[in-house]
Amino acid sequence: MIPRYSRPEMVAIWEPQTRFRIWFEIEAHATDKLAELGVVPKEAAATIWAKAKDAVFDVARIDEIERVTKHDVIAFLTHLAEIVGPEARFVHQGMTSSDILDTTLSVQLARATDLLIADVDALLAAIKRRAFEHKLTPTIGRSHGIHAEPVTFGLKLAQAYAEFDRCRARLVAARAEIATCAISGAVGTFANIDPRVEEHVAAKMGLTVEPVSTQVIPRDRHAMYFATLGVVASCVERLATEIRHLQRTEVYEAEEYFSPGQKGSSAMPHKRNPVLTENLTGLSRLVRGMVTPALENVALWHERDISHSSVERMIGPDATVTLDFALARLTGVVDKLLVYPQNMRKNLDRLGGLHNSQRVLLALTQAGASREDSYSMVQRNAMRTWEHGEDFLTNLMADKDVAEKLSPGALKAMFDEGYHFKHVDTIFRRVFGDA
Numbered sequence: 012m013i014p015r016y017s018r019p020e021m022v023a024i025w026e027p028q029t030r031f032r033i034w035f036e037i038e039a040h041a042t043d044k045l046a047e048l049g050v051v052p053k054e055a056a057a058t059i060w061a062k063a064k065d066a067v068f069d070v071a072r073i074d075e076i077e078r079v080t081k082h083d084v085i086a087f088l089t090h091l092a093e094i095v096g097p098e099a100r101f102v103h104q105g106m107t108s109s110d111i112l113d114t115t116l117s118v119q120l121a122r123a124t125d126l127l128i129a130d131v132d133a134l135l136a137a138i139k140r141r142a143f144e145h146k147l148t149p150t151i152g153r154s155h156g157i158h159a160e161p162v163t164f165g166l167k168l169a170q171a172y173a174e175f176d177r178c179r180a181r182l183v184a185a186r187a188e189i190a191t192c193a194i195s196g197a198v199g200t201f202a203n204i205d206p207r208v209e210e211h212v213a214a215k216m217g218l219t220v221e222p223v224s225t226q227v228i229p230r231d232r233h234a235m236y237f238a239t240l241g242v243v244a245s246c247v248e249r250l251a252t253e254i255r256h257l258q259r260t261e262v263y264e265a266e267e268y269f270s271p272g273q274k275g276s277s278a279m280p281h282k283r284n285p286v287l288t289e290n291l292t293g294l295s296r297l298v299r300g301m302v303t304p305a306l307e308n309v310a311l312w313h314e315r316d317i318s319h320s321s322v323e324r325m326i327g328p329d330a331t332v333t334l335d336f337a338l339a340r341l342t343g344v345v346d347k348l349l350v351y352p353q354n355m356r357k358n359l360d361r362l363g364g365l366h367n368s369q370r371v372l373l374a375l376t377q378a379g380a381s382r383e384d385s386y387s388m389v390q391r392n393a394m395r396t397w398e399h400g401e402d403f404l405t406n407l408m409a410d411k412d413v414a415e416k417l418s419p420g421a422l423k424a425m426f427d428e429g430y431h432f433k434h435v436d437t438i439f440r441r442v443f444g445d446a
Contacts, residue, residue, distance in 0.1 A: 016294060021335040024122050025328035031068040033115045034087055037212055038102050039063070041194060044211035045204075051101040058098040066094050084108040105204030109315065110194045113228040116327060117190055118216055120236060123331035124186040127243070130338035131179045135172060137345040139443060142168035146439065147432060150264060150355035151366060156256075160366050161359060161431040164265075164350060169442045171250045176442075178243045185239040188232050192216060193224035198314040225314035230305075233323065237305035240330050244298035247337050251291035254344065258285045264355045268347035287344050294337040301326040363396050364403035370425045371407060371417075378416040388412050 023029060039059050046056035069090060077086035085108075092099035103111075146165035151158050192213035196204045213220045221228050257265040267287050269275075275282030304326060308319035359366070368389050375385035392406040392413070407413050407422055417425075 016336045017332050018335055018339060021123060021126050021332050022328075024119050024126075025332070027070045027073075028068060030115060030119070031070070031073065031087060033118050033216075034084075034111050035063055035066075035068070035091065037111055037114055037194075037216065038088075038091070038106075040212045040215040041106065041204075041208050042102055042104070044208040045101070045104055047211075048205055048207065050205075051104060052098075055098040055101040059095050059102060062095045062098075063091060068094075082108070084111055105196050105202075105208075106194060107197045107226060109227045110196065112320075113224075114192045114194065114212065114216065114218065116233075116323060117192060117218055117228065119327065120331070121186055121190040121217065123327075123335075124182055124189070126335055127240075127331065127338065128179060128182050128186070130335055130342070131175055131182065131243075134338055134342040134345065135175055135179070137342050138168050138172045138175065139446070141345055141348065141350075142172060142439075142443075145350060145352075146435060148350070148352050148355065149359055149428060149432070150352075151359045151361075158358075158362055158366060160369065161428060163432060163435060164352075164355065166435060166438060167253065168345075169439060171253075173442050174246050174249070178246050181239045181242060185236045189236045190218045191221040191228055191232065192218040193221040193228045195221075195224050195226075198226050199224040225311075227311065227315045227319075230309045230311065230319055233319075234305045234309050237302050237326060237330060240334050241299040241302040244295040244334055244337065247334075247341055248292050248295035250341065251288035251295070251344075254288045254348065255285045255292070258288075262354075262358065263351060264358065265348055265350045267344055268349055287340060291337055291341055291344075294333050294340075298330050298334050298337070301330045362403075363401060364426055365393055365396055367403065367426050368393050370430065371413075371422070374421065374425055375413070375416050380416055384412075 039056070042051060042056045042059055045051045046053040068087075072093075073083075073086050073090045076089050077083055080086050080089070088099070088103055091102060095102075142165045144165070145168065146163060148164040149161055150164050150167070152160050152162040192209060193199070194204065194209035194212050195201050195206070201209075209220055212218075254265060254267065256262060258267065266283065267285050269283045274280075275284045275286075304322045308322055311319060372382075372385050372389045375388060376382050380388070388410060389407075392403065392410055395401060396403040396406055404422060404426055407417075408419055413422070
């Protein structure tokens with residue numbers, strides 16, 4: 012997690028002061044319920060809130076204590092006692108460190124997901140605006156990187172919208188799955204703490220109760236969460252890669268906004284490079300790289316071990332901060348994307364009408380030719396067009412076998428571009444509704 016690829020609001024979720032504030036709130040809410048149940052004095056619970064509610068925890072002091080105790084939660088509780096005084100002995104009654112650490116991680120990941128969902132909402136709005144702007148802008152569709160049949164640039168963006176709409180739904184589901192609370196004590200049996208304490212803390216922290224925890228919240232939840240982030244990152248990369256290809260000099264159908272004063276190369280002043288989308292490709296790889304460690308964290312020893320801990324201390328902040336930055340950057344790219352319909356038209360016409368080959372093929376079969384003969388007729392004229400830079404329609408009309416099946420007028424009708432776009436409205440309604 013470095014400042015270059017970080018945004019303040021997401022970073023704040025993972026700062027030590029925020030973490031210690033969540034630790035305190037969990038401990039204080041638990042003490043409140045213990046007081047209500049008669050386990051600890053109500054006056055002690057009130058004092059804990061009164062003395063520490065607005066406290067700024069001394070991170071350096073906690074670190075100093077931890078260097079001696081070699082235990083982060085104990086270091087925090089020791090510092091809390093320095094703030095609260097004697098009543099601090101009633102804090103952490105019947106609880107274990109994982110109750111604090113795991114529940115805090117749930118809170119942080121839930122808050123981080125709220126930001127990610129907002130990021131996706133902003134991206135969806137940008138994609139939708141540009142999709143409608145270019146709803147009927149013709150461009151060539153490509154399969155295997157080779158010209159196929161016409162699409163519109165708006166359809167390309169509609170596909171991206173649908174993809175990120177699914178990403179949003181996945182994030183909502185991932186948030187629900189990760190936002191659980193465990194206040195169940197050592198090995199999760201509630202032997203020294205009432206389950207009602209867990210229910211109270213969960214409600215106060217905006218979480219649900221973990222149905223059964225060992226000494227930790229089961230890590231299949233975390234594995235699914237980080238896998239979801241990996242999928243979202245892959246969708247970021249897919250759109251970024253599309254834009255990178257469209258910006259290639261030989262294609263040049265769209266490009267990233269190039270601001271005044273921006274430089275593309277230290278050596279070649281003419282360069283306008285797709286640096287933002289290349290950056291997004293790299294950031295996406297980083298987020299996906301954090302999925303495998305999360306999957307490997309699922310298989311812990313018995314009721315718990317801490318092999319997952321070091322992993323999560325890194326991938327929790329790094330994955331969410333990186334993806335937050337990537338989504339915001341992609342939104343900016345889409346919002347300011349320069350689109351060149353004239354170049355799309357030039358590329359669409361580049362192969363002399365070959366993109367109509369399927370329609371001619373179908374027309375020949377409907378005119379009585381076998382599919383094999385139809386394919387042979389169309390392909391030989393297509394290859395001639397391809398290899399000699401000729402006009403496909405002209406070659407078809409000069410082919411006596413084709414002429415026996417299709418009149419010149421019928422052939423010309425096969426080259427009506429609007430034919431390919433007759434269902435654009437249908438697709439847009441499926442993606443955007445009646446907007």
